[in-house]
Amino acid sequence: MRPHHRVTHPRVLHPGAWWLWALGLAAAASRTQNPVPLLLIMAVTWFVVAARRGNTPWAASYALFFKIAMAVILIHLVFQALLSGHVQGLTVLFTLPEIPLPESTGIKIGGPVTLEALLTALYVALQLAAIFCCIGAANALGSARRLLRYVPSALYEIGIACVIALTFAPQLATDARRVRDASRLRGGTGGRVRRLGRLAMPVLEGALERSVELAAAMDSRGYGRTTSRSTGSRRVTVTLVLVGMMGICIGLYGLLNGTDSAWLGLPALLVGTVLAMGGMIVGGRRTGRTRYRPDPWATPELLVTGSGVVAAVSMFWQARVDPTSLLVASPTDLPAVPVVACLGILVAALPAVLAPPLPQGVAQ
Amino acid sequence: MITFERVSVTYDGADVPTLRDVDLHVPEGEMVLVMGRTGSGKSTLLRAINGLVPYFSGGTLRGRVVVDGRDTATHRPRDLADVVGFVGQDPMSGFVTDNVEDELAYGMESLGISAPVMRKRVEETLDLLGLADLRGRPLANLSGGQQQRVAIGSVLTTHPQILVLDEPTSALDPLAAEDVLATLRRLVHDLGMTVVLAEHRLERVVQFVDTIVHVPGNGSPVTQGDPASVLARTPIAPPIVELGRVAGWDPLPLTVRDARRRSVDLRTSLAAVPPPAHDAHALGDPVAEIWDLVAGYPRQPVLNGITLAVRTGEVVALMGRNGAGKSTLLRSLVGLHRPGSGRLETGPTGLVPQVPEDLLYAATVRAECATADKDAHAAAGTTRALLDRLAPGIDDGHHPRDLSEGQKLALALAVVLAGEPKLLLLDEPTRGLDYIAKRQLVVILRDLAVNGHGVLMATHDVELVAEVASRVAVLADGEIVADGAAPDVVVSSPAFAPQVAKIMAPQAWLTAADVAHALGRDGTDPRDE
Numbered sequence: 001m002r003p004h005h006r007v008t009h010p011r012v013l014h015p016g017a018w019w020l021w022a023l024g025l026a027a028a029a030s031r032t033q034n035p036v037p038l039l040l041i042m043a044v045t046w047f048v049v050a051a052r053r054g055n056t057p058w059a060a061s062y063a064l065f066f067k068i069a070m071a072v073i074l075i076h077l078v079f080q081a082l083l084s085g086h087v088q089g090l091t092v093l094f095t096l097p098e099i100p101l102p103e104s105t106g107i108k109i110g111g112p113v114t115l116e117a118l119l120t121a122l123y124v125a126l127q128l129a130a131i132f133c134c135i136g137a138a139n140a141l142g143s144a145r146r147l148l149r150y151v152p153s154a155l156y157e158i159g160i161a162c163v164i165a166l167t168f169a170p171q172l173a174t175d176a177r178r179v180r181d182a183s184r185l186r187g188g189t190g191g192r193v194r195r196l197g198r199l200a201m202p203v204l205e206g207a208l209e210r211s212v213e214l215a216a217a218m219d220s221r222g223y224g225r226t227t228s229r230s231t232g233s234r235r236v237t238v239t240l241v242l243v244g245m246m247g248i249c250i251g252l253y254g255l256l257n258g259t260d261s262a263w264l265g266l267p268a269l270l271v272g273t274v275l276a277m278g279g280m281i282v283g284g285r286r287t288g289r290t291r292y293r294p295d296p297w298a299t300p301e302l303l304v305t306g307s308g309v310v311a312a313v314s315m316f317w318q319a320r321v322d323p324t325s326l327l328v329a330s331p332t333d334l335p336a337v338p339v340v341a342c343l344g345i346l347v348a349a350l351p352a353v354l355a356p357p358l359p360q361g362v363a364q
Numbered sequence: 365m366i367t368f369e370r371v372s373v374t375y376d377g378a379d380v381p382t383l384r385d386v387d388l389h390v391p392e393g394e395m396v397l398v399m400g401r402t403g404s405g406k407s408t409l410l411r412a413i414n415g416l417v418p419y420f421s422g423g424t425l426r427g428r429v430v431v432d433g434r435d436t437a438t439h440r441p442r443d444l445a446d447v448v449g450f451v452g453q454d455p456m457s458g459f460v461t462d463n464v465e466d467e468l469a470y471g472m473e474s475l476g477i478s479a480p481v482m483r484k485r486v487e488e489t490l491d492l493l494g495l496a497d498l499r500g501r502p503l504a505n506l507s508g509g510q511q512q513r514v515a516i517g518s519v520l521t522t523h524p525q526i527l528v529l530d531e532p533t534s535a536l537d538p539l540a541a542e543d544v545l546a547t548l549r550r551l552v553h554d555l556g557m558t559v560v561l562a563e564h565r566l567e568r569v570v571q572f573v574d575t576i577v578h579v580p581g582n583g584s585p586v587t588q589g590d591p592a593s594v595l596a597r598t599p600i601a602p603p604i605v606e607l608g609r610v611a612g613w614d615p616l617p618l619t620v621r622d623a624r625r626r627s628v629d630l631r632t633s634l635a636a637v638p639p640p641a642h643d644a645h646a647l648g649d650p651v652a653e654i655w656d657l658v659a660g661y662p663r664q665p666v667l668n669g670i671t672l673a674v675r676t677g678e679v680v681a682l683m684g685r686n687g688a689g690k691s692t693l694l695r696s697l698v699g700l701h702r703p704g705s706g707r708l709e710t711g712p713t714g715l716v717p718q719v720p721e722d723l724l725y726a727a728t729v730r731a732e733c734a735t736a737d738k739d740a741h742a743a744a745g746t747t748r749a750l751l752d753r754l755a756p757g758i759d760d761g762h763h764p765r766d767l768s769e770g771q772k773l774a775l776a777l778a779v780v781l782a783g784e785p786k787l788l789l790l791d792e793p794t795r796g797l798d799y800i801a802k803r804q805l806v807v808i809l810r811d812l813a814v815n816g817h818g819v820l821m822a823t824h825d826v827e828l829v830a831e832v833a834s835r836v837a838v839l840a841d842g843e844i845v846a847d848g849a850a851p852d853v854v855v856s857s858p859a860f861a862p863q864v865a866k867i868m869a870p871q872a873w874l875t876a877a878d879v880a881h882a883l884g885r886d887g888t889d890p891r892d893e
Contacts, residue, residue, distance in 0.1 A: 056502045145462045181700050182722035185715050186739055198725040210457045216420045217458030222445030222474035288476035292469030361500040
């Protein structure tokens with residue numbers, strides 16, 4: 001057996017495998033509001049990230065996404081408490097002072113806050129938080145930049161735009177921190193807003209200079225050199241890819257939405273995929289780029305992707321066979337445990353051992 | 365290999381051309397230094413070689429630039445990627461990928477080189493530049509010297525015949541700089557590459573180069589010649605050449621080895637003269653005292669128990685390799701970094717950060733000065749008066765970002781001084797400064813010390829330390845490993861000794877001016893002015 005097929009052989013996993021795995025989990029999360037599988041999904045992402053993240057700057061992004069997820073929950077709860085106009089349930093926890101608004105607006109601010117309303121809000125927010133955790137895990141495990149290497153050459157320009165954006169954002173944050181420190185040294189009067197206005201200029205100017213610098217560096221290293229382009233073939237490529245992508249989006253929407261309209265789901269997905277592939281093949285012919293040491297797609301990649309697919313499929317199967325277990329009938333009841341879906345999600349925790357360990361230099 | 369024929373470059377909106385009628389010929393296999401004041405058009409010249417000027421900068425280029433038989437009028441930078449490798453000032457801003465290996469391969473991927481060849485060239489380049497241990501490491505985690513070497517490697521993999529570098533060592537500590545320059549030297553001598561580089565710190569590079577191109581700026585003609593003859597005529601020169609002028613050596617020595625051989629007589633004649641002690645003028649009260657300071661991150665302290673005091677009237681230099689904790693110490697002193705433990709007492713303190721632009725927000729110098737007055741609760745006009753003292757003649761209407769590096773530093777210094785700090789902190793003040801701006805900075809710092817300020821500066825610039833510091837503290841791994849009078853600390857150190865000290869060792873002479881003074885030849889050289 002060649003070494004990259006072994007799960008114990010240290011190497012960096014194909015970032016695409018991590019993204020597919022995470023998307024599988026995210027798809028599973030999108031079909032339920034039951035807190036049991038949702039919490040399980042969050043725990044699984046945490047577990048796998050802790051086991052397999054490297055020392056790249058991206059690896060820290062899971063913590064960031066997790067914080068965003070918590071913020072989402074908090075914001076949701078606060079707004080629910082403030083605006084729970086149509087009172088659900090009877091268990092009043094506390095009563096906020098009410099701001100009287102004309103009846104016609106249909107909005108009530110303040111008033112009694114019930115346990116039921118808060119729990120419903122919590123479950124809805126939990127779904128979003130779980131999806132955030134999945135995306136955070138994908139970012140931390142499979143660097144988005146590495147993934148961009150596998151963007152088909154027809155989409156090369158888009159890929160480059162993404163590279164610049166990916167560089168721009170963290171640099172902007174570093175610059176902002178540096179300039180803010182410097183401005184604190186200078187002291188100064190005026191409110192936050194005025195200070196913000198003052199800081200914006202050096203930060204944006206710096207970022208702009210840097211982007212131009214990056215573009216110059218890319219150009220002088222030969223970027224875009226081998227693309228011989230005729231306008232005609234380029235238009236065909238762009239049209240095919242765009243229409244295909246739209247088809248894929250519609251198809252995915254149809255599938256995830258769970259509505260039974262026949263043309264929305266699988267057919268649209270298939271047609272879209274074919275169109276997009278066609279576009280990429282047409283467009284791929286016109287660039288002469290080569291790829292350095294592409295990550296292999298071997299057994300560990302299949303296993304990791306497969307575990308994500310298992311989680312999604314088991315959730316979808318549960319939704320079809322036993323949809324009630326995925327919904328919370330009454331918020332105050334103990335939520336049911338959807339056994340199949342939970343087992344599927346647990347399978348998605350296996351990459352913590354199925355993904356190959358990282359080599360010494362990049363391990364945490 | 366590189367030919368400029370009557371090249372003039374005029375940027376959009378500029379009244380006068382930045383470069384005028386430049387004729388230049390660089391043969392194959394030469395190492396060429398482009399020197400000149402900041403803003404004289406060095407970068408423009410370098411960027412014209414691979415067409416970044418005018419394709420990226422805008423403006424008009426007249427004349428012809430031909431590189432390896434390709435005219436930049438018809439070849440864009442990307443079409444020259446296999447002939448010219450260009451490395452910009454800040455390596456980090458030119459990186460496209462995440463880790464070392466991918467970065468080395470990026471250029472080859474763009475050129476469509478086949479996978480086996482790429483594989484081989486990456487391995488060769490990793491070995492050539494001593495990067496093999498770092499191959500999988502994220503670029504952001506590398507030290508400055510390593511990043512610079514990766515940046516050089518990333519353009520080498522396409523096997524260009526010409527390497528163009530814009531200030532490759534300006535951000536590096538002395539040893540990392542030597543590392544990078546040794547690499548370049550190897551490329552020229554072993555692989556026959558043509559290297560063109562711009563650098564302000566002549567003392568670091570002059571000994572390696574075959575030819576100097578002097579760009580005097582303000583429209584004067586660009587000259588080309590061998591190092592000794594060019595340096596004999598230019599107002600900017602490394603200390604070794606200044607010493608040569610003082611001692612009247614001809615031709616001028618360019619390496620410490622040459623100068624040491626010549627200096628036997630000089631050393632004998634000065635053996636009985638005690639070198640100046642570089643003492644502070646009048647030591648006053650302490651303006652900052654630190655006891656057992658620990659700072660950094662909980663599990664990874666950057667400073668491990670620093671005890672240090674700065675008094676008015678002295679200029680203390682803080683040295684040490686990149687990442688030794690110099691910046692953290694300065695930031696702790698102004699309260700930007702919360703100390704983990706230890707005690708810290710400071711008077712009113714001002715810090716000029718590494719990038720002086722960070723302190724400048726307004727659209728004009730006038731507005732900047734007015735805001736600084738208001739921020740510091742000083743009388744209107746205070747900052748402007750300070751600025752006029754530091755760097756006379758800066759136009760009120762200019763945009764701060766359009767000033768030269770030296771002027772930006774002066775403006776940032778004026779803004780900080782408006783708050784009347786007793787302790788002035790400077791982080792790498794000579795980054796990007798030419799010799800003339802540096803000389804002004806030396807005068808300013810001496811003046812501040814005499815007028816009852818304490819100055820603490822973190823710097824890699826050993827020549828600046830030799831000129832102005834009365835005390836030197838060396839940081840390593842978050843601890844102070846040496847703290848004492850400047851001559852005592854730097855003369856014995858292989859990394860931090862200034863050139864004159866290396867030549868005159870074991871006598872503790874630090875600068876050419878000291879030697880001139882001892883010989884009774886103060887301000888001998890009218891070309892200096």
